Amino acid sequence: MARRRFFVPAIHAGAAELRGEEARHLARVLRAEPGQRYEISDNQSVWLAEIAEAHGDRVVFRTVEAVAAVELPVHITLCAALIKFDRFEWLVEKATELGVERIQPVDAARTDKGLFEASRKRSERWVRIARESSQQARRVRVPEILPALRFAAALGVDADHRYFLEEEAAPAFLRVLPAAPAPAAKVALLIGPEGGWTDSERAAASPAGWQAVSLGPQVLRAETATVAALAIVVSAWSR
Secondary structure (H helix, E strand, O other), X not given: OOOOEEEOOXXXXXXXXXXXXXXXXXXXXXXXXXXOEEEEEOOOOEXXXXXXXXXOOEEEEXXXXXXXXXXXXXXXXXXXXXXXXXXXXXXXXXXXXXOOOEEEEEEOOOOOOOHHHHHXXXXXXXXXXXXXXXXXXXXXXXXXXXXXXXXXXXXXXXXXXXXXXXXXXXXXXXXXXXXXXXXXXXXXXXXXXXXXXXXHHHHHHOOOOOEEEEOOOOOOOHHHHHHXXXXXXXXXXXX
Protein backbone atom coordinates (compact mmCIF):
# COMPACT_ATOMS: atom_id res chain seq x y z
CA MET A 1 0.00 0.00 0.00
CA ALA A 2 1.35 3.42 -0.97
CA ARG A 3 2.32 5.73 1.85
CA ARG A 4 0.31 8.90 2.45
CA ARG A 5 1.93 12.03 1.04
CA PHE A 6 1.85 15.48 2.63
CA PHE A 7 2.99 18.88 1.38
CA VAL A 8 5.20 20.88 3.71
CA PRO A 9 6.22 24.55 3.38
CA ALA A 10 9.94 23.77 3.22
CA ILE A 11 12.61 21.21 4.05
CA HIS A 12 15.71 22.54 5.82
CA ALA A 13 18.67 20.46 6.98
CA GLY A 14 16.64 17.29 6.63
CA ALA A 15 13.73 18.55 8.73
CA ALA A 16 10.24 19.82 7.93
CA GLU A 17 7.23 20.99 9.91
CA LEU A 18 3.53 20.58 9.22
CA ARG A 19 1.15 22.86 11.11
CA GLY A 20 -2.52 23.67 11.29
CA GLU A 21 -5.46 21.52 10.25
CA GLU A 22 -3.38 18.96 8.34
CA ALA A 23 -1.10 18.46 11.32
CA ARG A 24 -4.09 18.03 13.63
CA HIS A 25 -5.59 15.48 11.22
CA LEU A 26 -2.31 13.58 11.09
CA ALA A 27 -1.81 13.63 14.85
CA ARG A 28 -5.38 13.04 16.04
CA VAL A 29 -7.22 11.20 13.26
CA LEU A 30 -4.37 9.16 11.79
CA ARG A 31 -2.83 8.85 15.26
CA ALA A 32 0.65 9.66 14.01
CA GLU A 33 3.49 8.76 16.36
CA PRO A 34 7.26 9.24 16.32
CA GLY A 35 8.88 6.65 14.10
CA GLN A 36 6.02 6.37 11.62
CA ARG A 37 6.95 7.04 8.00
CA TYR A 38 5.18 9.11 5.37
CA GLU A 39 6.17 10.87 2.17
CA ILE A 40 6.56 14.64 2.12
CA SER A 41 7.00 17.14 -0.70
CA ASP A 42 8.12 20.75 -0.58
CA ASN A 43 6.62 21.33 -4.04
CA GLN A 44 10.01 20.57 -5.56
CA SER A 45 11.01 17.05 -4.56
CA VAL A 46 9.63 14.10 -2.62
CA TRP A 47 11.18 12.46 0.43
CA LEU A 48 10.48 9.47 2.60
CA ALA A 49 10.32 10.98 6.07
CA GLU A 50 9.94 9.79 9.64
CA ILE A 51 7.91 11.58 12.28
CA ALA A 52 10.11 13.01 15.01
CA GLU A 53 7.37 14.81 16.96
CA ALA A 54 3.57 14.94 16.79
CA HIS A 55 1.79 17.27 19.19
CA GLY A 56 -1.51 19.07 18.65
CA ASP A 57 -1.25 21.16 15.50
CA ARG A 58 2.47 20.56 14.92
CA VAL A 59 4.17 17.56 13.34
CA VAL A 60 7.94 17.44 12.75
CA PHE A 61 9.46 15.19 10.08
CA ARG A 62 13.03 14.03 9.55
CA THR A 63 13.90 13.01 6.00
CA VAL A 64 15.16 9.47 5.42
CA GLU A 65 15.79 9.26 1.67
CA ALA A 66 14.74 10.86 -1.59
CA VAL A 67 11.82 9.30 -3.48
CA ALA A 68 11.90 9.06 -7.26
CA ALA A 69 9.41 11.56 -8.65
CA VAL A 70 7.21 10.69 -11.62
CA GLU A 71 5.99 13.74 -13.51
CA LEU A 72 4.07 14.26 -16.73
CA PRO A 73 6.07 14.95 -19.91
CA VAL A 74 3.81 17.93 -20.67
CA HIS A 75 3.03 21.22 -18.90
CA ILE A 76 -0.70 21.91 -19.01
CA THR A 77 -2.42 25.21 -18.33
CA LEU A 78 -6.19 24.82 -18.01
CA CYS A 79 -8.08 28.00 -18.89
CA ALA A 80 -11.55 27.19 -17.59
CA ALA A 81 -14.53 29.51 -17.88
CA LEU A 82 -16.10 30.11 -14.48
CA ILE A 83 -19.16 27.97 -13.78
CA LYS A 84 -21.25 27.42 -10.65
CA PHE A 85 -18.80 27.10 -7.83
CA ASP A 86 -19.75 23.61 -6.63
CA ARG A 87 -19.03 22.29 -10.11
CA PHE A 88 -15.92 24.42 -10.51
CA GLU A 89 -14.57 22.87 -7.32
CA TRP A 90 -15.12 19.42 -8.81
CA LEU A 91 -13.31 20.61 -11.93
CA VAL A 92 -10.34 21.79 -9.85
CA GLU A 93 -10.16 18.46 -8.05
CA LYS A 94 -10.24 16.33 -11.20
CA ALA A 95 -7.94 18.60 -13.20
CA THR A 96 -5.42 18.33 -10.37
CA GLU A 97 -5.64 14.54 -10.41
CA LEU A 98 -5.00 14.60 -14.16
CA GLY A 99 -1.82 16.60 -13.76
CA VAL A 100 -2.49 20.21 -14.75
CA GLU A 101 0.25 22.65 -13.82
CA ARG A 102 -1.89 25.79 -13.72
CA ILE A 103 -5.59 26.53 -13.53
CA GLN A 104 -6.63 29.85 -14.99
CA PRO A 105 -10.27 30.79 -14.26
CA VAL A 106 -11.78 32.79 -17.13
CA ASP A 107 -14.67 35.24 -17.25
CA ALA A 108 -16.43 34.53 -20.57
CA ALA A 109 -19.37 36.38 -22.11
CA ARG A 110 -21.81 33.71 -20.91
CA THR A 111 -20.29 33.26 -17.47
CA ASP A 112 -23.01 33.83 -14.87
CA LYS A 113 -22.99 37.37 -13.56
CA GLY A 114 -21.19 37.83 -10.28
CA LEU A 115 -18.88 34.80 -10.56
CA PHE A 116 -15.87 36.83 -11.66
CA GLU A 117 -15.98 39.13 -8.63
CA ALA A 118 -16.87 36.27 -6.26
CA SER A 119 -13.97 34.16 -7.52
CA ARG A 120 -11.53 36.25 -5.47
CA LYS A 121 -13.12 35.00 -2.26
CA ARG A 122 -13.21 31.42 -3.53
CA SER A 123 -9.60 31.15 -4.64
CA GLU A 124 -8.34 30.16 -1.19
CA ARG A 125 -10.78 27.25 -1.13
CA TRP A 126 -9.70 26.18 -4.63
CA VAL A 127 -6.07 26.21 -3.50
CA ARG A 128 -6.98 23.95 -0.58
CA ILE A 129 -8.88 21.56 -2.85
CA ALA A 130 -5.92 21.42 -5.25
CA ARG A 131 -3.55 20.71 -2.36
CA GLU A 132 -5.70 17.88 -0.99
CA SER A 133 -6.18 16.41 -4.44
CA SER A 134 -2.44 16.61 -5.11
CA GLN A 135 -1.76 14.60 -1.96
CA GLN A 136 -4.33 11.99 -2.95
CA ALA A 137 -2.89 11.75 -6.48
CA ARG A 138 0.67 11.63 -5.07
CA ARG A 139 1.83 14.58 -7.11
CA VAL A 140 5.20 16.27 -6.66
CA ARG A 141 3.74 19.77 -7.01
CA VAL A 142 0.43 21.44 -6.28
CA PRO A 143 -1.00 23.19 -9.35
CA GLU A 144 -1.05 26.97 -9.31
CA ILE A 145 -4.51 28.54 -9.06
CA LEU A 146 -4.30 31.90 -10.82
CA PRO A 147 -6.56 34.94 -10.35
CA ALA A 148 -9.49 35.00 -12.78
CA LEU A 149 -8.99 36.83 -16.08
CA ARG A 150 -11.37 38.34 -18.59
CA PHE A 151 -11.66 36.33 -21.81
CA ALA A 152 -9.57 38.71 -23.94
CA ALA A 153 -6.68 38.57 -21.45
CA ALA A 154 -6.85 34.78 -21.21
CA LEU A 155 -6.23 34.52 -24.96
CA GLY A 156 -2.69 35.70 -24.27
CA VAL A 157 -1.76 32.69 -22.12
CA ASP A 158 1.66 31.42 -23.22
CA ALA A 159 1.88 27.87 -24.64
CA ASP A 160 3.42 25.88 -27.49
CA HIS A 161 0.01 24.40 -28.34
CA ARG A 162 -3.26 26.17 -27.61
CA TYR A 163 -6.60 24.39 -28.03
CA PHE A 164 -10.04 26.00 -27.94
CA LEU A 165 -12.81 23.48 -27.20
CA GLU A 166 -15.67 24.09 -29.58
CA GLU A 167 -19.23 22.79 -29.86
CA GLU A 168 -19.59 24.00 -33.44
CA ALA A 169 -17.93 22.39 -36.46
CA ALA A 170 -14.27 21.76 -35.64
CA PRO A 171 -11.77 18.95 -36.26
CA ALA A 172 -11.66 16.09 -33.79
CA PHE A 173 -9.16 16.79 -31.01
CA LEU A 174 -7.18 13.62 -31.67
CA ARG A 175 -6.64 14.58 -35.30
CA VAL A 176 -4.92 17.89 -34.60
CA LEU A 177 -2.52 16.69 -31.90
CA PRO A 178 1.13 16.43 -33.02
CA ALA A 179 2.13 12.99 -34.30
CA ALA A 180 5.32 13.10 -32.22
CA PRO A 181 4.66 15.36 -29.22
CA ALA A 182 7.79 17.12 -27.98
CA PRO A 183 8.68 16.33 -24.35
CA ALA A 184 8.07 19.15 -21.87
CA ALA A 185 5.84 21.03 -24.32
CA LYS A 186 3.48 23.64 -22.92
CA VAL A 187 -0.19 23.01 -23.73
CA ALA A 188 -3.11 25.32 -22.96
CA LEU A 189 -6.76 24.26 -23.04
CA LEU A 190 -9.58 26.80 -23.16
CA ILE A 191 -12.91 25.42 -21.90
CA GLY A 192 -16.13 27.40 -22.32
CA PRO A 193 -18.96 28.15 -19.89
CA GLU A 194 -22.48 26.80 -19.75
CA GLY A 195 -24.13 28.06 -22.91
CA GLY A 196 -20.90 27.90 -24.89
CA TRP A 197 -18.92 30.57 -26.68
CA THR A 198 -20.31 33.63 -28.40
CA ASP A 199 -19.56 34.34 -32.07
CA SER A 200 -17.28 37.21 -31.07
CA GLU A 201 -15.25 34.94 -28.76
CA ARG A 202 -14.89 32.38 -31.54
CA ALA A 203 -13.77 35.10 -33.92
CA ALA A 204 -11.13 36.32 -31.43
CA ALA A 205 -9.64 32.92 -30.55
CA SER A 206 -8.24 31.86 -33.92
CA PRO A 207 -6.23 35.03 -34.69
CA ALA A 208 -4.79 34.77 -31.16
CA GLY A 209 -3.34 31.35 -32.01
CA TRP A 210 -5.96 29.01 -30.61
CA GLN A 211 -6.88 25.87 -32.58
CA ALA A 212 -10.58 25.00 -32.40
CA VAL A 213 -11.12 21.31 -31.58
CA SER A 214 -14.11 19.09 -30.93
CA LEU A 215 -14.72 16.25 -28.49
CA GLY A 216 -17.58 14.84 -30.57
CA PRO A 217 -21.22 15.56 -31.36
CA GLN A 218 -22.53 15.38 -27.80
CA VAL A 219 -23.04 18.57 -25.81
CA LEU A 220 -20.94 18.15 -22.67
CA ARG A 221 -21.01 19.98 -19.38
CA ALA A 222 -17.96 22.17 -18.90
CA GLU A 223 -16.46 19.94 -16.23
CA THR A 224 -17.03 16.80 -18.33
CA ALA A 225 -15.35 18.41 -21.33
CA THR A 226 -12.44 19.40 -19.10
CA VAL A 227 -11.80 15.86 -17.91
CA ALA A 228 -12.13 14.42 -21.44
CA ALA A 229 -9.79 16.99 -22.98
CA LEU A 230 -7.17 16.61 -20.25
CA ALA A 231 -7.21 12.83 -20.59
CA ILE A 232 -6.57 13.18 -24.32
CA VAL A 233 -3.62 15.52 -23.82
CA VAL A 234 -2.06 13.43 -21.06
CA SER A 235 -2.42 10.24 -23.13
CA ALA A 236 -0.96 11.88 -26.24
CA TRP A 237 2.16 13.09 -24.43
CA SER A 238 2.56 9.84 -22.49
CA ARG A 239 2.76 7.61 -25.55
